[in-house]
Structures are given as structure tokens and as C-alpha cells.
Amino acid sequence: MIGPFRVTLVDDYATALPLLRSVREAVFVREQGVPLDIELDAADPQCTHVLAFDPDGHAIGTARMTPERKIGRMAVLSDWRNAGVGAALLQALLRRARENDWTQVFLHAQAGAVDFYRRHGFVAHGERFMEAGIEHQEMRLALDQPQPVIDRAAAIAVASDLVTGARRGLWVHSRTLDPGLFDDRRLLDAFRELATRRTPGLEVQVLLHDASVPARTHAPLLRLAQRLPSVFAFREVSDPVDRAQAAAFMANDAGGYYYRALGHRFEGEAERHAPGRARQLADGFKSAWERSRPCSELRALGI
Template sequence: MNDATQPFRVDVVDYAPALPDLRTVRETVFVQEQQVPIEEEWDALDPDCVHVLARSFDGTPIGTGRLTPEHKIGRMAVLRDWRGNGVGDAMLLALIEAAHQRGWREVSLHAQVSAIDFYLRHGFQPYGERFWEAGIEHQSMRRSLAGPKAIDDRETAIATIVALVDNARRGLWIYTRELDPGLFDHPAVVDAFRRFGTSGRGVEAHFLLQDAAAPQRAHAPLLALAQRLPSIFLFREVDDPVDRAYPSAYLANDAGGCYFRTLGHRFDGEADLHAPGRARQLRMAFMAVWERARTVSEYRVLGI
């Protein structure tokens, strides 16, 4: 069984060059494991679809998914040893983002009955009667792409943060209590920040902390990354008593995405990858506090 802390990444890939990797995952999961006839697994739509591929840190393919021209998500597959690690969540968010970029207002899918709860977590709703496809019982589901979606578990929270960081153009604004353990120390999140910081686009990530000492005591991995990229990762601690009483936490990017948690010590909240008005509001509130916060000078001992 794979260690659930191992990092992975999800990319939109070109079909032809990625076909061997797509085959590795889809034929392992669908053909070998679920006994789907191979002639039913591959169809004429594949070359015209948007494909996402999840890879482990060493480049090994571990998951696939696709978005068809008919606005349908499908062929979601994760290798057995990687299930339960958030790979499916990250791939689904990448496909939803691809649909957003194309201006689509809704996406649908045929969910295997065993996966209905997974899609319910991501805002999909069932419709119609259940049916059988390739010998497996399915349920049609759809999701509107307008408006915020509820985040109520750690896996979805992590996938959402990764999507927001990866979608950022040049700026990120993060209001956090103490670089929230369980979220900002997860390898997939740290890896997303590493990609952001090394993109060469003149980027900056601003962090407002309520307790700057806690991440230092915990040897938070983001601090080690910031030590190598001190001009990109900027930290301040709220100082005003009113600011210190603020109970919430949030992340906003300059691409119109945000994830807001009413109670900053919890994972649950709401997120929207395309809410420019709300993201702008959060950035403005952030900068007002940033101006009166203190620079975390003790991090400079670490070379930050």
C-alpha cells in the first residue's frame, strides 16, 4: 500500500503522446480489475477529449480522467495503491476547471454506484434512474458550474488548495492561523507552492499568520521552501487585537478563485475557482490587515 503522504501532480495532457500512460491506468483499472471489455473501454471520442493524468513524484502514471465534447466527465480511474490519497479529488477539480475555462455552465457524468458519495462531495446531484453500463450499475449525475461549492472534508480541501495555487497567475493571499497542519503541510500542497514559486513569472505569495511561532516549532515544510525562495514567500503576523480575534481563514488568487473557511481551525468551508468579485473582496480585506501587521522577523534567523 502506498504511503498516503506521497506527493503527486495532475496535468492536462495531449492525447497522442500520453496514450501509453493513459492505457496503463485505464486498462489496469477498467479492463483487468473491473472486467470491462477492452473494445468498450476505448472509443472514437478519446482523441477529441480533454484528458488529465495524475503522476506520482517519480513520473509513474497513477490516475486518469477525461472531459468529452458533450460536457461529460468520465474514465475516472486511480490505481488501487493510490486510492484514498486525494488523487481522484484533484483530477476531478482539474476537469471542472477545464470546463470552466471553456465557458461551460454544467457538466455531467455516469457514476458507478459505488462512487456516488465521492461525486456528491463535489456538488454533483443524481438524476434519472440507475442503469447498467459495461456490466456495472451506474447513476447519472450533474453539477452546475456557477456559484461556490461546499468543502467539508480534508481531501477536497487539499485538492482545492492545489487547484487555486496552480491556477494563480502571479499572486496568492493566504490568511491562516498557523499554516494549518493537515492542509499546508500536505506534500501535494507544498509541491503546488513549489511549482508556483519556481515558475519564473515574478510571483508572490503573501501569508498572514495569527501565530507565527507555531509553524516554526513544527518545522513546517513551507518554511523550508520559503527559506530557498525568500523574495516570493512573504510572511507577516497580525498584531492588532481586533485582527487577532478574527476567526476565519481563506486563500485567494489573482485568477478569481478563493476558498473561505468561516472557522479557521476547521477544513470545512466553501470554494469557487471563478468568483472574481469575492476573490477581490478577500484580497482587499487581506491587504488592509497586511499593512498594519508586523513582519515575522524571527523567520530571518532561518534565512527567510
């Protein structure tokens, strides 16, 4: 099983260059056949770079963002693909873009990566074209408006980002810990990583409409919470007003949210940095939490 990884912003380009090149040349030059003389360009020293490292400190992924707001050079070593590394690299660059008060970024996605970027809210613009002998598609992301979530893959991507991005608080309002979402391995790994950070005061509060369903089906998130009872707390809504609520959502204390008007569906909207909207959802959650009952049947499981 692939272990944990970490992502950091590059502070010193000259010092990090050998690590950046080790990943990019392995992926772009040796694997994809991109000529070495165009892989490293004159813009590289002026870019914002991020690196991903495995538990032993070896570089396993990288990406960059130019002053012109273009994200590129996204590369992850083959052994670490489909483990969330690319998503973590992308989100690190998007956080920096928001810190710069940018309202939009763009990229040239390889044809095989279009769906990956679409799940993170990027929208295709124009016709596909060839670049370095590989088919590409220009894609853009508006940073100052909600991202539509249209399917399960996008829901898992945004939910995982919200969990990973939480600092000390995460609020989850779900009807029954939706199968297909809260039992996904990537999302569970994000919950596990958050819960094992040993952050003082960290709490994940989960408000359910029907606690009997995840208890009866032995939902994986319940099993994780059983092992980490100091972090997770569960309650079930009891007030008729709350029980009539059809929506479901997640919000974190870093200003991110994922809202679904119909809680039994994946479709909804999300923003990774919308403090006002996230705070509004969190305040409503806390009011409903106070009106709800502790789940004694879940405590019997050790939660």
C-alpha cells in the same frame, strides 16, 4: 516516493489515441474487466481528452469530457493513485468547461469513487445503477456557484487545487497554519511544486494571527519556506480590527478562493473560478498585510 507529474490537454486525438488506450485498457479492461468493445466508443473522437505524464514522459492517467458535458473515462495507473493525479485531471477538464461557459457538468462515478468526486463539489443525483457490470452513481457539479467544503478531505482537495492553480500570487490568511490542513502531504507537495516553478515575480504571502504557534511547533510549511525564502513571506496581524477577524481564507490570482467564516474549522465555501470574489478577498488581504508586522522571529529561522 512518487515524483512530479504533468497534465496536458490533448490537441490531436489520433496521435494521442495509443497513449489514451494504454492507460484505459490497463485500468478498465485488464484491471476491472470492462469489455474492450465498449471501452472505446463512437463518441471518443469528439471528446476533450486530458493526459497525465510521469517525469519520464510515460502516460499514467487520462480522462475525457463529451460535448454533452459528461466527464468520464477517468483512469490512473495503480502505481500513481493517491498522488493527486486524478484531481489534476479533473481540474483540467473543469477549467475547459468554464472556458466553454458551461454552467454544469455531470458524470457517472463508480461507487468507490463517489467520495472523491464529492470532495470536488459534485452532488449525487438519483439512485445507483449498474454500468458495464460496475455500480455507478450519477453526480453533477454546478460551475456557476460556490462549492460547499464540509470536512478535512474536501478542504485539502480545494486548497491543493488553489495552490496548483496559482500563477504568480497566492494569499493565505490563517490563524496558526491550521494543523490537519497546512501540514498535509498533498497540500505541502502543491506548495513545493508552485514554489519551484521559477515563475518570475511569484510570491506566496501568509498572514497569521499568532506566529508563535507554527514557529513553536515547527510547522512543515515553515520548514518549506525556510528553504525557499524568495517565494514565501510571513506577517502577523497587529491591528485590533484584523485581530478580531474570525474568518480565514485562501485566494489566488487565477480567480480561485476558499473561505471559512470560522477560521478554526474546515467548513466553508470555495470556487475555482470566481475572479470577482477572489479579487475582493485579495484586496482585503493586501490592506491587512500593510497594517501587519513582519515576523522577525520567523526570519530568525531563515525565512
